Amino acid sequence: MAKTHARWTAAGSVVAVAASLLGGAVFAAPAQAADPPVITLTFDDADGDQVAAAQILNQAGLKGTFFTPSGYLDATGYMTTAQALALQTAGHEIGGHTVTHPDLVQMGADEAKRQICNDRVNLANKGFRITSFAYPFASTSDAVLQVVRDCGYNSARGLGDLESKVPESVGFGFAEAIPPLEPMLTKAPDQIDNTWTILDLKNLVTKAQPAGGWVQLTFHHIGDGIDPTTNTADPLTVSTPLFQEFVTWLAGEQAAGRATVKTVDQVIGGTVKALVNGPAAPAPQTTGNLIKNPGLETAPLVAGGLPQCWAAGGWGTNTRAFSVATPGHTGTAAGQMVMSAYTNGDGKLLPSLDLGECAPSAVPGHIYQIKAWYKSTAPTQFELYYRTGLGTWSYWNLAASPLYNAAANWTQVTYTTPPVPAGASAISMGMNLISIGTLLTDDFELTDTASAAPAEATAAILAAATASSLGTATGTVVCGLAAGGCYQNYQAGVIHWSSVTGARITKGAIDAAWAAQGWENGGLGYPTSNEIGGLKDGGVYQNFQGGVIHWSPATGARITKGAIDAAWAAQGWENGGLGYPTSNEIGGLKNGGVYQNFQGGVIHWSPATGARITKGAVRATWAFFNWENGFLGYPTSNEITGLKNGGVYQNFQGGVIYWSAATGAHPNAGAIRVAYASQGWENGRLGYPTTNEFAIGGGAVAQDYQGGRITWSPTSGTSITYR
Structure with missing residues (x-):
């Protein structure tokens, strides 16, 4: 069971708990006056402006809990390690919040353990006393709860489980029990943002006073919320005057005995447990396509999530929604982002910014080539990030690609990165939107252009180029393709090499048709011949590992493969009654069938009937009776004369x-x-x-x-x- 933003998922459990408590209280003795509520001020993400917030707390004699991702410390815009240690010395608590702040339920078990356990180890090694945890995005599951226990935490905070100004939270109750029923998922109101007033903040305290209990308030930015890396304001911001006013009022409530302010650790108690290291990260991948799940076909780990190894990203003031669109450029899935409102910032789908499960490995100083297919109603570009140190992800400044135009049809773009910064161990990238629009992305490739080209490949490509009319090379030999392949671009085409197929030239319409299938990563694989001409009506063809592409002036470049290709061959290829193909295979038919159009008819294939040709009047009659969906079903023979x-x-x-x-x-x-x-x-x-x-x-x-x-x-x- 996954739990994200609990106010939409926990209502039933809250009602059930309330009912059981009421049922047990029917014959209880008259209630005594409740103790004043315990208020905990928590601060998420180690934002740099929280240091000033802590000074306001110090002046009021109050202490807070600061949930700190270890990968954020010392990064631009965040606390330094020295500042966080000073907070702890002043009596504030530092808590864990994962290394890189991911959505834990979208990750595999090993990556979740690395994020949670290693974060606690990292912070402890820096000198912090770590007993409390908070779930990034309030996203958790039964399995993640167990990981938090196993990593040695005494408690973990959710969000959105208590009543606040948010309308959906009505009826959730105003306070958590002390001790909590589930210390690994303690209840808290929604996080506080720039729409909250002083009354909204006070209500979190005053509405809990009649019955007592525990209320955790969650802050992010205190001040103007301007991100120094983007110069935009974060909506999760409370102004300094408002925060000062609330803290002063809360200190007065504590002095009057109407509230008590404590850290999470002071509420939960318990000893500091032994440190537990997470599993070692997978060995870095350095060759081939470095993107995990490049076609977004591997389903999410939880229902309704994004494809495995992909995460939603973005910043600024805008409204963006992510989903999976069907079909994709190839296969059944593509990433879709809809930007429905925009003031500033961007949104993007990108490989998870993690510790090794999904993030593409990188070598400092190397240059990488990115390819992706997209459709978009607005301009888009690649934005890049890199990982250093314990797991700090940083925006790769000045590394973004140029803007690419909106495209109604699937379009492939290629971009070459600058050299990877010193100290980087991984990179990630996504195509973004910086305006209202809809963007679909699919079939990503990321290859290391610094991978050494085998001497055999270099020699074979040079020989093929010398014997051709491709003109001069427009780039170096790039390796790291599927099956250890390499390629080199020329003025009039491309030469691809693999150890199995040798060096082969693709160009023009046939090269474009191959590209539309995902190059060597698609079903066609590598070319096994160059173009071969001399066909009927000026046609040419080229063989590939997984099929053939035929081109003629009248029909363009079309792919034939498998049983349909064999059936066409049996009719004499383009010289027979079918002529040239006029489409590629088209799927989605009844019982897994496919068909392909030709100048002189159609070939239908199904698992039960094989590949069969229909044409002329017989085909027209079959069409009249709704093709394979009618009572006739699929053909089981060709025409018999x-x-x-x-x-x-x-x-x-x-x-x-x-x-x-x-x-x-x-x-x-x-x-x-x-x-x-x-x-x-x-x-x-x-x-x-x-x-x-x-x-x-x-x-x-x-x-x-x-x-x-x-x-x-x-x-x-x-x-x-x-x-």
Whole structure:
């Protein structure tokens, strides 16, 4: 069970707990006056302006709990380690908040342990006493709760489980129990943002005073909330005057005995448990496509989440929503972001900023090539980040790509990064929106251009280029492709090399068709020949590991593969009656079927029937009866000729279609077909069918033939009348 932003998921459990408490209280003794509520002031994310907030607390004699991601310490805009240690010395508590502040339920078990356990270890090694934890985004699950226990924490805070100014929280109750029923998921009101007033803040305290209990307030920025890296204000900001006013009032409530202010550790108590290290991170990947789940096809770990290894990102004042769109550029999934309102900042989908499960490995000084496919209603660009130290992710300044134009159709873009900064161990990137619009992204590639090209590849590519008319090279040999492949761009095309296929040239329309399938990562794999010309009507073709691409001036570049390609070959390729293909395979048919259009007909394939050709009048009649979705189903043979008077027929799962020049094409099925067979088909007295089956009343049907009629009724079966 996953739990995120608890006010939408915890209502039932709160009601259940309340009911059980009421049930147990029916015969209880009269209640005594409640103790004053305990108020805890918590601060999330180690934002640098919280240091000034702590000084305000110090002046009022109050202490708070600061939940601090260890990967944020000493980063631009955040507290330094020295500042956080000074807070602890002054009596404030430092708590854990993961290393990089991820959504824990979207991660695998090992990465969650690294984030939670290593964060506590990192902070302890810096000199902090760590017993309390807070879930980033208030996102947790039963499994994550257990990890927090296993990592040695005494408690963990959620959000949105107590009543506040947020309308959806009505009825949740005003305070957590002391001690909490579940210390690994303690209740708290929603986080405080720039819409809260002094009355909203006071209400969190005063509404808890009649019954007592524990209320944890959650702050982020105190001041103007301006992020120095983006120069924009964070909505999760409380102004300094408002915070000062509330703290002064709260100190007065404590002095009057109407509230008590404590840290989380003071409320929960308990000893400091032994440190537990998380699992070692996976070994860095340095070759091939460094993106995990590049096509976004691997489903999320929790329902409704993003594809594995992908996370939502962004900053500033805007409204963005992330989802999975179907279909993708290839496969069934693409990332979709809708920016419905925009003031500043951006939004993006990018590989998870984690400690090794998903984040692409990087080598300082190396240059990386990024490829991605996108569709967008607004301009977009790549934004980049890099990881250093214990897990600090930083915006890669001056590394963003140029803006790419809006694109109604799937479009691939390629961008080469600057050299990776010193100390970096991983990078991440996403295509963003900086305006209202909808962006779809899919089929990402990230390769290290510094991967050494094998001498065999360099020599083979050079030889292929020398023997071609590609012109001069426009880039260096780039390796790290699938199966250890390499490529080099030239003025008039590209040469790809792999140890299995050698060096092969792709260019023009065939190269574009291959690119649309994901290059060597798609179903076609690497090319196994260069273009071969001399075909009918000026056509050319090129062989690939997974199929063939044919091109002609009339039909463009089209892919054939598998059983459909074999069926076309059996008809003489483009020289047969089918001519050239006019589409690629098209899927989504009944029972997993696919089809492909050709100049002279169509080839349909299904697992049960194989690849079969339909054309002309027979195909038109099958289409009239709704193709494979009608009673005929899929064809089970090609057209069979040699019938009387030049006729043909074709078998289908649900019957037969007959055609003759005199009668046209008509289906024949069921009991009427059995009766027709008993008369010798078209060679008998009935000849060819001249109509389709038609109703004659009373549930009966009939079909006319050149020499008579076959009638069927549910009561009397079939009967034949001759002309």
